Amino acid sequence: MATSSAEGPDLAMLAHRLTGALQRALRQAQADDGDSVIGPRHRAVLICLAPTGSRAVDVARESGQHKQVVGTLVDDLEKGGYIRRQPDPVDRRGKLIVPTALGLEQVARTKALMAAIEDDIVAALGAQRYRDFKLTCERVVKILTDDGTE
């Protein structure tokens, strides 16, 4: 236990710093853009929605947030007019969370801002290294998700 991985900050701290740095960069970009600022956790939900609607459980998995938290965020988004809930055609007891036109516009704008932020990282890091980094990040998530902690 705690061999090479014990050097420097652990992955949980790094992940927190990464999330925090991204949130600040995005908030700054949104402010520059004159955009209404949606919280980062709301954004994480909104960006996960399929245009035809998604189930809360899938949004929770996709966004890495707890289902209860997603419920609260979806309530906020509904109040703001970014989403609406409608019955799931394939599950009568279920609801789909469907982005509104305003919600889709917000997603498109946020995606463009994020792409610009990522281009800055690519410029500083190199395309190959950044691509490797993202692939490894996905792989780490998969390792954590598939294997648990054994």
Added chain:
Amino acid sequence: MATSSAEGPDLAMLAHRLTGALQRALRQAQADDGDSVIGPRHRAVLICLAPTGSRAVDVARESGQHKQVVGTLVDDLEKGGYIRRQPDPVDRRGKLIVPTALGLEQVARTKALMAAIEDDIVAALGAQRYRDFKLTCERVVKILTDDGTE
């Protein structure tokens, strides 16, 4: 804008998934350990504290969380007996957040659990690739923090 970086999920989504997967892995490890479960955001604060105490502003920077959020989390940690606040000897208006014995024990236990989780990742990914991944993660945080979004 949005060149190679536009493929696959953007970095904000990856960072969210990574944080979520780590939180679940850690929660699982804590449950196996019979440990009392502190929320991941509380843990992020607790783990940042210097043994002699830290200022809230430094904890916010270190943990990547907003200063107001840190204040709330510190209130919770104080109620749980994990930290106490005491006057900052070098800044009379300021307070230091000092981990208690219980808090330090919690940090040590969490660090051991995180190290075991990281060892699982190293086993699946290889030590070199994981080391590169963490270094690149730190570099990305630095790029985001130094340059803003320009």
